[in-house]
Amino acid sequence: MKRVRILKPVLVSNQQRARENRTFFDQMGSLVINIIASPGAGKTSFITNLVKRMKNTHRILVVEGDIKGKIDSQIISRLGIDVIQINTATECHLDAFMTAQILPEIRKRYDLILVENVGNLVCPAEFEIGEDYKLAILSTPEGDDKPLKYPLLFHLSRVVVFNKCDLLPYVDFSIDRAKKSIRKENPKALIFKVSAKTGEGFGEVIAHIEKEINARKKKNQH
């Protein structure tokens, strides 16, 4: 019980800092998506697919959150767009304070900021960073029971993407069962099916993101 008492003020001040980050992103007119998934669910290859298809028409920044290293930033920076790496050292998630540290580095107006959180289905869901919304990726080899076992993330995510759909013939994953579990936690979730390997399904995801970017732009014009 002692630990709960400690955690509470940290979370409260994280929310305060997240609101300040949000104000900054609003002023910049950037749509910020907080991408959360298990290790190896395909966050980086999902982002790679979006960047390749959107970089000629949109100004994109990718923020990479990792415990250690810069493997993913190097992959993304080869695509010729701006990347910022945050190393969390021992923390298993990004929080609003770590995210605040990158704000002085943001000197351009980006249409879209894609934040790749640390690979983890639990803690990243608990810490707002100032995002517009959370996007959860669930890869088919992980199994369709994950929304039942890690309900908070699926409850809080506006968008859920099923990745590695090319592996559906080889794994025990029912799209219907997974959808039902998600709808139970989150009836309004937008659900997409993709394969970051084959590129299948990205048209729909990009149409959704472009709609969100345009909605934000209109909001900023008023």
Added chain:
Amino acid sequence: MKRVRILKPVLVSNQQRARENRTFFDQMGSLVINIIASPGAGKTSFITNLVKRMKNTHRILVVEGDIKGKIDSQIISRLGIDVIQINTATECHLDAFMTAQILPEIRKRYDLILVENVGNLVCPAEFEIGEDYKLAILSTPEGDDKPLKYPLLFHLSRVVVFNKCDLLPYVDFSIDRAKKSIRKENPKALIFKVSAKTGEGFGEVIAHIEKEINARKKKNQH
């Protein structure tokens, strides 16, 4: 920095409590394996394979750690062995205190206690529970770069199991690259390859576990 100061005493007393758990398990003569992996890496199906092959010759207890629910305990209990469920509520890992709560429930001498930790590659590695050793599972769809990105777990695990080897033809995972990354963190790690789906490779894992069980029995006789 405030959070680091808070975390330290919690970790210290966790270690103390882990040592007390260890004393209990020693007295019971039980080999305790702390099984850690990402969500969906196949922890439960790995345990199912071990239990099916070992339950007629060994007394086995399975401890299931989950945020919420009892999906996995129900799967395991159908195998006809004892199972205890720990629900961590918001915590993303088991710790020594949660594990201590189950000790009064252990009234038999088990040869082997398999603890399935919460699906997460980060925090479970930081909290000892009184185990003999940690066993990390890395499933091939997660990618061979995970030991570089989540080094602590692979540094601390005596055993690493590559699971879902039946998917090797369909995913980008090099056994050699993965082994090299693990050896870099942990030159002495024992590495096994299995498929919990086909049952391939379990003979070697079981031979290793039986050796450990026998070593513990001999130690207890002295």
